[in-house]
Amino acid sequence: MATISDLSAPLITHIFSFTSAKDCCRALCAQKAWRVALEDDRLWKTFCREEYALKSPLAFKRQQLPTYRQAFLDWKDSIGRYGSLGERAAVAWQKIEDVLAQQHPSILASLRPGAEEEDLDKLSQRLGMPIPDAFRVVYRFHDGQQFAPPFAFWGLFGWFNVYHAVHSTSMLPLKKICLLLHDDSKAIFCSASPEAFQEDGGPLDRTDNEHVGSILEHRQMCVAMSSGDVFTFANRVGTCANAGLLLAGDTGSDHVLRWFEAYATALNTGYFQMGDGWDLVREDYGEVEALARVPRDAFKGISIIPRLPPGQVEACTRGIKVSASVVILPDNPMSRSVTVHEYAYSIRFTLLPVEEQLRLSPQAQPLTSAQLLSRHWVILDERGQCTDTVEGEAVIGKYPHLTQDKPTFEYQSCTNLPLGSHGAMAGHFTFVEGTIANPTGPAFDVQCPRFYLTVPEWIF
Amino acid sequence: MPDIVLRSNDGADHKISASTARLSRTVASLLQDLEASKGEDAELLIVPIPNVCNCTLKKVLDFCEQQRAFDDLVRASPAAQQPEVTRKTQAWRETYMKVSTDELYHLVMAAHYLDVPGLLGLCTDAMADHIRGKSPSQVRACFGLKPNLSPEEEDDIRRSNLWALS
Numbered sequence: 001m002a003t004i005s006d007l008s009a010p011l012i013t014h015i016f017s018f019t020s021a022k023d024c025c026r027a028l029c030a031q032k033a034w035r036v037a038l039e040d041d042r043l044w045k046t047f048c049r050e051e052y053a054l055k056s057p058l059a060f061k062r063q064q065l066p067t068y069r070q071a072f073l074d075w076k077d078s079i080g081r082y083g084s085l086g087e088r089a090a091v092a093w094q095k096i097e098d099v100l101a102q103q104h105p106s107i108l109a110s111l112r113p114g115a116e117e118e119d120l121d122k123l124s125q126r127l128g129m130p131i132p133d134a135f136r137v138v139y140r141f142h143d144g145q146q147f148a149p150p151f152a153f154w155g156l157f158g159w160f161n162v163y164h165a166v167h168s169t170s171m172l173p174l175k176k177i178c179l180l181l182h183d184d185s186k187a188i189f190c191s192a193s194p195e196a197f198q199e200d201g202g203p204l205d206r207t208d209n210e211h212v213g214s215i216l217e218h219r220q221m222c223v224a225m226s227s228g229d230v231f232t233f234a235n236r237v238g239t240c241a242n243a244g245l246l247l248a249g250d251t252g253s254d255h256v257l258r259w260f261e262a263y264a265t266a267l268n269t270g271y272f273q274m275g276d277g278w279d280l281v282r283e284d285y286g287e288v289e290a291l292a293r294v295p296r297d298a299f300k301g302i303s304i305i306p307r308l309p310p311g312q313v314e315a316c317t318r319g320i321k322v323s324a325s326v327v328i329l330p331d332n333p334m335s336r337s338v339t340v341h342e343y344a345y346s347i348r349f350t351l352l353p354v355e356e357q358l359r360l361s362p363q364a365q366p367l368t369s370a371q372l373l374s375r376h377w378v379i380l381d382e383r384g385q386c387t388d389t390v391e392g393e394a395v396i397g398k399y400p401h402l403t404q405d406k407p408t409f410e411y412q413s414c415t416n417l418p419l420g421s422h423g424a425m426a427g428h429f430t431f432v433e434g435t436i437a438n439p440t441g442p443a444f445d446v447q448c449p450r451f452y453l454t455v456p457e458w459i460f
Numbered sequence: 461m462p463d464i465v466l467r468s469n470d471g472a473d474h475k476i477s478a479s480t481a482r483l484s485r486t487v488a489s490l491l492q493d494l495e496a497s498k499g500e501d502a503e504l505l506i507v508p509i510p511n512v513c514n515c516t517l518k519k520v521l522d523f524c525e526q527q528r529a530f531d532d533l534v535r536a537s538p539a540a541q542q543p544e545v546t547r548k549t550q551a552w553r554e555t556y557m558k559v560s561t562d563e564l565y566h567l568v569m570a571a572h573y574l575d576v577p578g579l580l581g582l583c584t585d586a587m588a589d590h591i592r593g594k595s596p597s598q599v600r601a602c603f604g605l606k607p608n609l610s611p612e613e614e615d616d617i618r619r620s621n622l623w624a625l626s
Contacts, residue, residue, distance in 0.1 A: 004605065023624075026596050030599040
């Protein structure tokens with residue numbers, strides 16, 4: 001008769017790689033002879049990767065450890081009590097950190113070390129209520145962001161602008177988390193309000209504060225302590241009735257973590273990309289000396305204008321590509337109405353390189369310079385019926401001139417729809433070849449594909 | 461092509477095709493060595509398999525034959541029939557894996573030694589099924605193990621693995 005003791009240690013290791021770390025530890029209590037097999041570090045490397053997306057033997061606080069087994073046990077000791085919520089938070093944070101390490105190390109550096117359990121207990125005492133586990137575990141990895149100036153565009157939860165209002169939403173450290181006025185079960189954990197960081201200094205130094213601070217709006221997000229649901233909220237609207245728009249339809253105790261995971265995935269897949277706000281700021285303030293002292297990096301951050309379908313649609317006419325994206329503004333401070341959904345849309349024109357134009361249509365004469373003359377919009381309701389048309393010169397008062405040297409122009413505008421309804425916009429832009437003053441050919445229409453104004457699955 | 465014969469440790473011979481033989485990476489490399497030493501004209505290559513008894517070797521070769529037939533079928537079938545082929549194979553494998561624990565030990569050791577990835581996966585998965593979610597005493601009962609830790613040792617291990625025991 002063969003017994004399991006006849007199996008070699010490598011074979012036992014192999015078999016256990018199909019189980020879990022928990023099964024291994026239990027089996028260790030069952031059989032002395034399995035010790036060598038079960039302490040094989042290749043096994044623990046697998047568990048580290050599978051459970052915590054860990055690529056090297058790092059402790060929870062990121063110091064290097066000699067073995068994966070030690071690393072695994074340290075993670076288990078640190079966030080094991082959260083079970084699968086911990087594993088999910090680890091994967092989501094890893095996605096975010098990977099992107100930041102490559103594309104924006106300054107934002108990565110702004111993330112504070114993780115909060116300790118005692119810190120979370122203290123917050124719970126301060127707020128006078130228990131904090132949902134799905135929320136605690138996110139803070140176990142990073143206790144929000146810290147802001148040594150400059151940070152104008154460095155909010156972890158991204159920025160976007162409508163006209164000259166910039167929203168850059170930061171993750172607050174625990175000590176800054178406070179209950180929402182008028183609704184004492186919801187705690188604000190994300191904010192674009194510069195006052196939220198007063199103790200740590202403003203976005204720029206004191207004199208510059210006025211400049212960049214004035215274009216920051218008070219976008220805030222909060223989590224309901226009883227249910228774990230995430231809401232967004234505009235400080236300026238500030239009435240109880242409008243205190244929150246739930247960020248997704250499906251609620252549940254892990255809502256805040258699912259929202260966080262969805263954000264991490266959007267960042268990791270390129271749905272959101274880095275955006276540069278330099279032109280925007282310079283346009284507002286000109287060549288202000290104070291701005292020149294601020295590193296260029298300070299004006300770059302995660303843009304939450306979608307850059308992939310379904311949030312972005314694209315069409316190309318005669319060498320000019322039009323990309324249209326939509327961001328819902330549940331908290332647009334310019335809108336004081338509680339009966340409409342405000343949507344920002346971003347239109348980007350790109351004059352394609354000559355080679356690409358030739359590849360797309362070899363017969364056509366490539367376009368090297370074109371200037372926008374007018375816009376033509378059709379607004380559609382949810383049945384696809386036209387409800388309004390807009391004809392006008394220019395876009396946001398500008399006649400962008402696209403050339404091979406400066407091939408891109410992007411602008412944002414907004415529109416609104418009654419709460420609960422949805423619709424779409426489509427249209428075309430009339431361009432002239434060359435410039436309006438010196439046309440080199442006839443005017444032509446560039447199509448803008450239909451884009452939908454609907455409440456997306458998640459709002460960031 | 462020479463005939464290939466696998467000889468079990470109790471002296472039974474199994475004649476198999478080259479394509480079946482190569483499903484075992486161990487046999488494939490032994491064959492390479494044999495071909496090198498005997499030359500290309502050899503009519504018969506006998507591969508001794510010292511670690512595997514006749515009964516288990518036969519069972520392993522059953523798997524290899526079926527795997528080869530399955531691979532051929534997949535190559536020959538149009539895409540629309542692939543799910544049906546997969547379903548048939550899974551059904552065959554389920555029947556194939558209805559073995560006693562004693563047979564399972566022999567089979568997993570043979571699959572490991574002969575390095576047949578598909579079979580090893582099937583066996584380890586079957587064994588892992590006996591382990592997943594079980595308490596230490598359930599694992600012991602399942603594999604017929606006697607407690608061999610001293611109370612002090614067991615206490616020590618339990619204390620350092622408390623998270624897994626709750």
